[in-house]
Amino acid sequence: MKYILRLTIYFAGLxxxxxxxxxxxxxxxxxxxVSALPLAISNVVRVSLGTxxxxxxxxxxxxxxxxxxxxxxxxxxxxxxxxFVFGFFVDFAAVLLHGIEVNNYLGQVLLMIxxxxxxxxxxxxxxxxxxxxxxxxxLVLAICDKTGTDFGKIKVxxxxxxxxxxxxxxxxxxxxxxxxxxxxxxxxxLTGKVIGIISRHCAPCLKRAVFNNFSELPEDIAA
Numbered sequence: 001m002k003y004i005l006r007l008t009i010y011f012a013g014l015x016x017x018x019x020x021x022x023x024x025x026x027x028x029x030x031x032x033x034v035s036a037l038p039l040a041i042s043n044v045v046r047v048s049l050g051t052x053x054x055x056x057x058x059x060x061x062x063x064x065x066x067x068x069x070x071x072x073x074x075x076x077x078x079x080x081x082x083x084f085v086f087g088f089f090v091d092f093a094a095v096l097l098h099g100i101e102v103n104n105y106l107g108q109v110l111l112m113i114x115x116x117x118x119x120x121x122x123x124x125x126x127x128x129x130x131x132x133x134x135x136x137x138x139l140v141l142a143i144c145d146k147t148g149t150d151f152g153k154i155k156v157x158x159x160x161x162x163x164x165x166x167x168x169x170x171x172x173x174x175x176x177x178x179x180x181x182x183x184x185x186x187x188x189x190l191t192g193k194v195i196g197i198i199s200r201h202c203a204p205c206l207k208r209a210v211f212n213n214f215s216e217l218p219e220d221i222a223a
């Protein structure tokens with residue numbers, strides 16, 4: 001029963017994350033760094049964001065295998081399954097939020113704030129359940145394991161690389177970078193802090209419900 005609850009919270013976290021990603025798109029102020037590359041590719045190939053997210057995450061998992069080789073754990077292959085589920089959630093959330101339109105800047109900022117909060121709640125939920133990381137974080141962890149570098153530093157570099165790659169693809173094939181605006185920077189600066197705040201208040205309760213563990217979310221992931 002505990003494991004079923006654990007899975008339920010994990011999937012709920014993925015769904016909150018998918019909702020947050022789509023709210024950021026609806027704000028028209030720019031998406032988060034981790035969503036920038038899938039969205040750029042989606043806009044070029046005209047395939048749904050969920051489908052492209054699955055493909056990009058599969059690539060991240062392949063890179064993990066190449067980096068870790070024999071150190072790659074079979075458990076980490078579950079990232080593939082969860083990537084498919086997350087891709088479905090992204091497209092489903094897009095349908096649910098289809099009717100949302102904001103025509104003024106204040107409303108866009110409010111939508112971005114709601115997006116960051118929703119994403120942060122989702123991240124705390126699925127990371128606290130400690131099943132498998134999502135594919136981008138799995139790749140960051142693999143690089144950390146290989147280089148011995150702090151998670152936070154590699155995460156920043158990974159996000160920057162994702163934004164640069166997305167900007168390059170958008171400029172070459174579309175001619176603009178409209179999906180990366182001030183909201184992208186705001187998201188990069190604030191999401192980690194909001195995750196930290198939420199984790200301090202909510203992670204102990206989640207762990208008590210599932211693990212009977214009062215310790216907080218690992219600091220290197222929450223940062």
